[in-house]
Structure formats: C-alpha cells, structure tokens
Amino acid sequence: MTIKDQAAIVGVGVTPYWKRGQSYPESELSMACTAILAALDDAGLSVSDLDGFAIYSNSCDPAEVASVLGVPEVRFAATTTSGGGGCAGALGLAAAAIHGGMATCCVTLMTLQQLNKRLGGSEVGGLLAYATTSESASPYGGNGISPNAAFTANSGLLSPGHSFSVLTQRHMHLYGTKREHFAEVAISQRENALKRPTTAIRNTPLTLDDYFNARMISDPLCLFDYTLETDGAVAVITVSAERAKDLKQQPVYIMASAHGGTGRWGPAIFRYFQAPDDEFASSGHRPVAKRLYEMAGITAADVDVALPYDHFSPMVIMQLEDYGFCPIGEGGPFVAEGNIRYGTGSIPVNTHGGKLSEAYIIGMTHVKEAVEQIRGTAINQVEGAEIALVTGGPASLPVSGTLLRK
Amino acid sequence: MRPTTKGVFPAVLTETFADEATQPFWDAALDNRLGAPKCTKCGTFRIPLTPFCFNCQTREIEWIQLPGTGSVYSFTIVRHPLSPGLQLAVPCASGIVELDGTQGSGARMIVNIIECDVDALRIGDKVEIVFEHLAESESKMSVPRFRPIRQK
Numbered sequence: 001m002t003i004k005d006q007a008a009i010v011g012v013g014v015t016p017y018w019k020r021g022q023s024y025p026e027s028e029l030s031m032a033c034t035a036i037l038a039a040l041d042d043a044g045l046s047v048s049d050l051d052g053f054a055i056y057s058n059s060c061d062p063a064e065v066a067s068v069l070g071v072p073e074v075r076f077a078a079t080t081t082s083g084g085g086g087c088a089g090a091l092g093l094a095a096a097a098i099h100g101g102m103a104t105c106c107v108t109l110m111t112l113q114q115l116n117k118r119l120g121g122s123e124v125g126g127l128l129a130y131a132t133t134s135e136s137a138s139p140y141g142g143n144g145i146s147p148n149a150a151f152t153a154n155s156g157l158l159s160p161g162h163s164f165s166v167l168t169q170r171h172m173h174l175y176g177t178k179r180e181h182f183a184e185v186a187i188s189q190r191e192n193a194l195k196r197p198t199t200a201i202r203n204t205p206l207t208l209d210d211y212f213n214a215r216m217i218s219d220p221l222c223l224f225d226y227t228l229e230t231d232g233a234v235a236v237i238t239v240s241a242e243r244a245k246d247l248k249q250q251p252v253y254i255m256a257s258a259h260g261g262t263g264r265w266g267p268a269i270f271r272y273f274q275a276p277d278d279e280f281a282s283s284g285h286r287p288v289a290k291r292l293y294e295m296a297g298i299t300a301a302d303v304d305v306a307l308p309y310d311h312f313s314p315m316v317i318m319q320l321e322d323y324g325f326c327p328i329g330e331g332g333p334f335v336a337e338g339n340i341r342y343g344t345g346s347i348p349v350n351t352h353g354g355k356l357s358e359a360y361i362i363g364m365t366h367v368k369e370a371v372e373q374i375r376g377t378a379i380n381q382v383e384g385a386e387i388a389l390v391t392g393g394p395a396s397l398p399v400s401g402t403l404l405r406k
Numbered sequence: 407m408r409p410t411t412k413g414v415f416p417a418v419l420t421e422t423f424a425d426e427a428t429q430p431f432w433d434a435a436l437d438n439r440l441g442a443p444k445c446t447k448c449g450t451f452r453i454p455l456t457p458f459c460f461n462c463q464t465r466e467i468e469w470i471q472l473p474g475t476g477s478v479y480s481f482t483i484v485r486h487p488l489s490p491g492l493q494l495a496v497p498c499a500s501g502i503v504e505l506d507g508t509q510g511s512g513a514r515m516i517v518n519i520i521e522c523d524v525d526a527l528r529i530g531d532k533v534e535i536v537f538e539h540l541a542e543s544e545s546k547m548s549v550p551r552f553r554p555i556r557q558k
C-alpha cells in the first residue's frame with residue numbers, strides 16, 4: 001500500500017513575484033494567506049474545507065495562518081525537516097496525511113520576503129550567520145555556537161553558492177563538465193522565461209557572450225549560474241483522488257513522492273562536505289529517484305517534462321543524471337546537445353524559467369508549473385504532457401522528488 | 407573585521423567554542439600540530455569529531471598526530487566579496503582538503519587555501535597545513551589553513 005495515485009492537486013494560488021525586499025508592506029503572513037485563499041478558490045473550495053498543513057522548511061506557522069484565516073479545525077500540521085530540499089516531498093506528506101485518514105484537504109506552500117534577512121549569509125545577516133549555523137535542531141537554540149562550528153566557520157565559504165561551486169568544481173574534474181554546459185541551462189531557461197509575464201527580473205534574452213562576459217561570483221559559477229532572489233508566495237491544495245473528481249479543475253494526481261537521501265550526504269553541502277567519493281559530485285537525489293520511479297512504476301523515459309530545483313545551474317545537470325535522463329557524468333554533453341530545450345528537446349526542463357530566470361520561491365514555482373503542464377494550461381505547454389517530475393534540493397537531507405500525472 | 411591581505415579570508419570566528427571533545431584539536435593547533443580523532447575499534451578518522459563513529463557506531467577514540475599534508479579535493483575561488491570588509495581578501499581560494507594518513511571522506515577539512523595562484527590551483531594539488539595564531543583571541547585560537555607545497 002503506497003500513496004500512488006491516492007491524492008491529487010486541485011488548486012494553485014500565487015501572489016505577484018517581487019524583487020528581493022520589494023513586497024513590503026505585504027508580509028510573509030499576508031502573502032501566505034493570499035496564496036492559500038487563491039488556491040482554495042482555484043479548486044472551488046473555501047477556508048472551511050482546509051484542515052491540513054503539509055509544508056517544508058517550516059515555511060509558515062500553521063498556528064498563525066489558521067488563526068488569521070479562521071480555519072475551523074486543523075487536523076494535520078507537519079513539515080519536512082531542513083530546507084528547500086523538502087519542497088517536492090511536502091506533496092508526498094500531504095498525500096500521506098490524506099491517504100492515512102489524518103486530514104482531508106492539505107495546503108503546501110512557501111512564502112518568502114527577504115527584507116531584513118537574506119538567505120545564505122551575507123552582510124545583512126552577518127558573516128557568522130551562515131558560517132556557524134548550528135547542527136542542533138533544538139527549538140531552544142542549543143548552546144549558541146556549537147563546538148564544531150569552529151571547524152568550518154573560517155574557511156571562507158559563506159553562502160550556498162560558494163558551497164555549490166565546490167561541488168561543481170569536482171563534477172567538472174571527474175567528468176569534464178564545462179561552463180558552456182552551465183550556460184546552456186541558463187540560456188534555455190531564460191528563453192522559456194521570456195514568454196512569461198511573471199518573470200521578475202531577468203527579462204531580456206541571454207546570449208553565450210552575455211554569459212561569458214558576466215562577472216564571476218565564485219569559480220566556476222558566474223552571475224547567471226546563480227538563482228534570482230525574489231519575494232512572493234505560492235500555495236497548492238491537495239485532496240483525495242476520489243474527492244478531486246468533483247472539483248473545479250482537472251485533477252493532477254500525485255503519482256509518487258519520495259524524500260530523504262543517504263545518511264552520509266547529511267548536511268553535506270552546507271557544513272561538512274564529508275559524503276563518500278561516489279556521491280560527492282552529485283545532486284544527492286539518486287536514492288530518492290530510485291524509490292520515486294519504483295513507486296510510480298515508470299522510468300525517466302516516461303517523463304514528459306522535468307522541473308528540477310535550479311538554485312544553481314550545474315545542479316540541473318546533476319539531477320538530470322541522478323534521475324536517469326542520461327548516464328552519470330554525461331549531463332553536460334546531454335544539455336549541450338539540446339535535450340532540455342522547450343519545443344525541440346527530448347526532455348523539456350524548467351519550462352517556466354525556474355529560479356534562474358523567473359522567480360525564486362524556494363521551489364514552489366516549479367510545483368505550480370508542473371501542475372499547469374499536466375492541466376494543459378502552461379504558457380510553454382509541452383504538447384501531450386502526461387507525467388511531470390518536480391524536485392526539491394540538492395540541499396541538506398532530505399532532498400525530494402514527486403511525479404505528477406494526468 | 408580585521409585587516410587582511412589578498413587571498414587570506416579573515417577569521418570571522420575568533421574563539422574555538424571548544425568542548426571536551428574538540429579541545430585536543432585546538433591544543434595541538436596552538437602547537438602547530440594537526441591532531442585528529444580516530445575510532446579505536448575500526449580506525450575511521452572523523453573531523454570534526456562526532457559523538458559516534460559513522461562506520462561502526464563506537465564512541466571511543468584516540469588522538470593521532472597527522473603529518474598535516476594532503477591534497478585539494480575540490481575548491482572555489484571566491485571573487486565577489488559578500489561584505490565590504492572582504493574587499494581586500496578577494497579573490498580568495500576555499501575548498502576541501504583530504505588529509506594524508508586518513509581515509510578521506512569523513513575526515514576532510516574545509517579551509518582557506520592561501521599563498522596560491524588562484525588561477526593555477528587544481529584539484530589534486532598537494533598542500534600543507536599552516537596555523538594562524540590569533541593574537542586577540544581570548545581562547546587562544548589557532549586557525550588552520552593550507553598552502554601549496556612548493557617543489558623542493
């Protein structure tokens with residue numbers, strides 16, 4: 001007994017996307033509520049139907065949101081641990097809650113406003129903030145700075161971008177992956193974003209010259225390999241497959257969902273970098289992908305459109321490998337051959353533009369696009385799309401993947 | 407932030423915040439030695455020390471002095487200063503070093519790699535540890551960094 005095809009996404013809601021910090025005077029709470037109400041409305045449901053919060057990265061406080069919106073009774077409130085890696089996995093959490101009889105109507109969401117904070121460490125949060133992030137998950141804050149922080153804090157790696165640069169360098173060393181390959185990810189996603197009115201910042205075409213003339217942030221990554229930083233909220237509503245049939249939208253079934261990773265991947269990217277050699281230069285998704293396809297009973301060849309988490313362009317390439325679209329180490333040439341292009345490629349990737357060129361809402365824009373592709377309403381609609389892959393991470397464990405189907 | 411020189415990431419943490427488990431590392435560092443905890447049962451090194459061996463789940467360890475040499479496992483060159491105070495430090499090499507005398511994964515060090523040509527640094531380059539003794543540090547912290555081993 002698995003959650004396969006037992007639940008469906010029936011509603012999507014979204015706020016506008018703003019450049020980082022420009023959503024004020026909205027707040028993370030107000031944007032969360034706006035997106036939830038819009039998602040319920042899209043489904044033909046109301047606040048009185050909502051009874052579950054299946055979230056990731058503690059994206060909102062269900063106590064606060066339920067109180068503000070007047071949710072009659074909350075029956076399920078849980079988050080996947082760690083950060084953005086749990087994004088796609090939270091849909092599985094919703095399906096599990098519904099299939100297990102704990103809730104009937106779950107919201108999964110992200111709301112993000114970077115006004116007084118900036119994800120990933122910088123002068124805004126103080127250089128120490130990222131460097132000394134405690135490995136203790138205690139709500140009481142542990143004992144402040146942990147004894148092990150001193151082993152990494154002075155390394156000079158201050159942000160996720162720095163960390164993923166190190167990971168990328170190893171992939172280039174092992175497999176001959178090139179900056180031209182990262183450029184193809186950035187350029188193809190930009191092209192997808194250009195047709196969309198929702199593109200927050202990067203709304204002009206990107207050429208190979210533009211890419212190579214951009215400033216390097218941390219070798220081998222340049223400006224266009226890095227995600228945008230934006231504000232906004234996206235919410236989706238999940239109910240049982242049975243109930244979905246009677247609602248406003250065509251149901252988008254959660255075909256399979258998995259999250260996790262090997263123990264030694266752990267918080268690898270962010271603090272320890274101690275993953276075994278055969279896993280280091282990867283997205284960490286391999287074991288998750290295996291379980292995901294097993295649950296769904298399909299292979300990568302059956303996937304019509306892929307929405308991989310793209311905070312940094314090389315991570316798209318590593319996920320294409322780990323999800324079996326090409327052999328390990330061949331992701332670079334695979335994208336260079338045009339395989340991820342919308343309209344002509346064998347597996348269209350991030351048809352909405354992704355974080356690199358549309359907006360960064362920690363993965364939820366990818367969930368929204370996956371739903372629209374299966375509904376058949378996407379702006380860059382993949383003709384005949386029946387199965388979509390959406391992922392969360394690479395990041396600290398858990399990373400996650402979900403398959404949605406018509 | 408303390409004044410700095412190109413390629414040297416100024417220590418942002420100037421105290422060790424050590425506990426009983428990590429103190430031996432910092433004691434050795436003050437003496438310019440690299441001490442590392444090794445599982446007494448299976449011989450696995452783990453840096454930094456964790457409460458259990460990830461290979462055999464044993465707690466007991468012994469402190470071993472390592473030669474302090476190793477090779478660059480991977481790295482980045484940080485070009486954009488995240489803080490105005492880092493303007494003088496960039497470009498700055500940071501990366502992962504696998505230590506001679508250990509099993510590699512599980513005992514890698516994440517460090518600033520100094521005194522290197524940032525455009526010539528390569529994975530596999532041999533490096534050696536060098537400690538910066540922070541004068542202003544109340545807990546007498548010695549920050550470990552690595553630098554390329556010059557051809558003799």
Ligand SMILES: [Zn+2]
Nearest residue numbers: 445448459462
């Ligand atoms: Zn052991």
